[in-house]
Amino acid sequence: MKIRCRVMYHDVTTRGDHVVFGGPVYSDPDTLKLARIMSFQASPDEGVIVGDSVEFVCTVVSDVKPDFTLTNYGSFIDTQRYEITSQTVDEASSNLYTAKFVVKTKIPTVLHNGQDFVCTVTFGENSPVHRKLEATTSLTTFYDCSRASVSVLGKTTGRNDAALRQHHLGR
Numbered sequence: 001m002k003i004r005c006r007v008m009y010h011d012v013t014t015r016g017d018h019v020v021f022g023g024p025v026y027s028d029p030d031t032l033k034l035a036r037i038m039s040f041q042a043s044p045d046e047g048v049i050v051g052d053s054v055e056f057v058c059t060v061v062s063d064v065k066p067d068f069t070l071t072n073y074g075s076f077i078d079t080q081r082y083e084i085t086s087q088t089v090d091e092a093s094s095n096l097y098t099a100k101f102v103v104k105t106k107i108p109t110v111l112h113n114g115q116d117f118v119c120t121v122t123f124g125e126n127s128p129v130h131r132k133l134e135a136t137t138s139l140t141t142f143y144d145c146s147r148a149s150v151s152v153l154g155k156t157t158g159r160n161d162a163a164l165r166q167h168h169l170g171r
Contacts, residue, residue, distance in 0.1 A: 068120070072115055087102075
């Protein structure tokens with residue numbers, strides 16, 4: 001974005017002996033570098049079972065090519081819970097960048113009300129865009145009940161037996 005500054009001079013003293021005469025002064029045109037995270041989403045964003053993969057997509061509009069990082073504890077991915085299986089960055093146009101992170105889930109997070117993921121966008125030390133951008137989305141992973149071992153009073157039962165007993169108990 002090209003900008004110019006306009007400065008208007010006028011008398012700022014209450015005494016008449018320091019009068020400034022003049023009019024507007026314009027600066028030379030300069031380029032303003034802007035950046036903004038347009039969206040950050042997880043897909044699928046609900047019904048994720050342990051072992052499923054989730055795609056996180058972070059889209060940024062910027063005049064400068066950004067660097068993308070995905071975290072869930074501020075500075076790292078908890079590798080006990082998640083594994084990043086792929087990461088790509090696409091440039092759809094001259095100033096639209098999309099990072100895609102495919103993450104495999106390892107443990108359920110439903111008992112902790114899910115977990116936040118953060119897309120962090122930086123632009124390098126020598127970039128005219130000197131700030132860091134962040135966007136957050138939440139993901140909840142669930143137990144795989146089809147693989148659960150059910151026990152009644154300490155005795156392990158088959159899945160069909162447990163379903164039958166649950167049905168007879170009116171639940």
